[in-house]
Amino acid sequence: MPLGMALSCIDQLKKIPTIGKIGLTGGEPFLLYPEVLEICRHASCKGLIVSCITNGYWARSEEETLAKMRELRAAGLATLYVSTDTFHQAFVPVESVRRILRAGRRVGLFVGVYMDVTRQSMRLPDLFEALKEEMVESAIFESPLFPVGRAQETLDAEDFFTRPGIPAEPCLRMNDLFVVPSGDVYPCCSAAGMQPPLRLGNVHETPLAQIAARLQRSFFHRLLAQRGPGWFAQALIERELIPSLQPAYVHACHLCYDLFSRPEWAAAVATLVEEEEIRRARRLLEAALLSQTEATHAAE
Numbered sequence: 001m002p003l004g005m006a007l008s009c010i011d012q013l014k015k016i017p018t019i020g021k022i023g024l025t026g027g028e029p030f031l032l033y034p035e036v037l038e039i040c041r042h043a044s045c046k047g048l049i050v051s052c053i054t055n056g057y058w059a060r061s062e063e064e065t066l067a068k069m070r071e072l073r074a075a076g077l078a079t080l081y082v083s084t085d086t087f088h089q090a091f092v093p094v095e096s097v098r099r100i101l102r103a104g105r106r107v108g109l110f111v112g113v114y115m116d117v118t119r120q121s122m123r124l125p126d127l128f129e130a131l132k133e134e135m136v137e138s139a140i141f142e143s144p145l146f147p148v149g150r151a152q153e154t155l156d157a158e159d160f161f162t163r164p165g166i167p168a169e170p171c172l173r174m175n176d177l178f179v180v181p182s183g184d185v186y187p188c189c190s191a192a193g194m195q196p197p198l199r200l201g202n203v204h205e206t207p208l209a210q211i212a213a214r215l216q217r218s219f220f221h222r223l224l225a226q227r228g229p230g231w232f233a234q235a236l237i238e239r240e241l242i243p244s245l246q247p248a249y250v251h252a253c254h255l256c257y258d259l260f261s262r263p264e265w266a267a268a269v270a271t272l273v274e275e276e277e278i279r280r281a282r283r284l285l286e287a288a289l290l291s292q293t294e295a296t297h298a299a300e
Helices: 003-015 029-045 062-075 094-107 124-135 150-154 208-217 219-238 252-260 263-299
Strands: 021-024 049-054 077-083 110-117 139-144 184-186
Touching: 003 029, 003 208, 021 029, 029 049, 029 062, 062 077, 062 094, 077 094, 094 110, 094 124, 110 124, 124 139, 219 252, 219 263, 252 263
Parallel strands: 021 049, 049 077, 077 110, 110 139
Antiparallel strands: none
């Protein structure tokens, strides 16, 4: 993403008072380290809380790590998250994570650790054993990997933490504005959320404040947030608009990806949403008419 575009998006957030935090992700943001520093400075001057996620490849020595952590802290970064797991450690050793945790404690910058896990990969106890006392006062997040991209191509299906049936949980992440380098905006940063049917607009065509308002007004996105993709899937199967789904899913994001990455299934969802919106409009109209009738009778 061009730096000017990123700074422009930050400037536009002053018109969206409900947003107080921004996060930098990738790819690997530290490949553009000067830009990361500039974005942190600009956002923190606007009163925004800034976080960034990295694989930590740059923590090659104690001196280099400490210097960068001091710069980041001075620039206004509030939280640094490090991705490390079996898949990352094929390229970035756990020692780099250790250096970042140690430097974060020295400069007063909070560091969290993210792990994508499968049945055969390293897990939390393995990471604790590798880092030991460096994990004190740090947060670790374990997230089950779901079969998308190379994960689907290279790992056995039995390796994923799947649960039988259709995930029933609502979507708890449908209130972000995730801006990608093309300028397209999506309601969440999951691979599931970056599908054409969920796209909210483009910052080169529409101000972010209008895109945020579009998200709040969208009956489709609100329905997805409140009822989750499982409700859509069950309704589509009952109406025979799609064939049966996979026998098991990792979580709701996995199901969401399954629904919206297939154009024919996404079209079926659009039909369902249209029907549901018509039913909702009818219910509101009936309620208004009933209220008006009751008010008339009371006046008589």
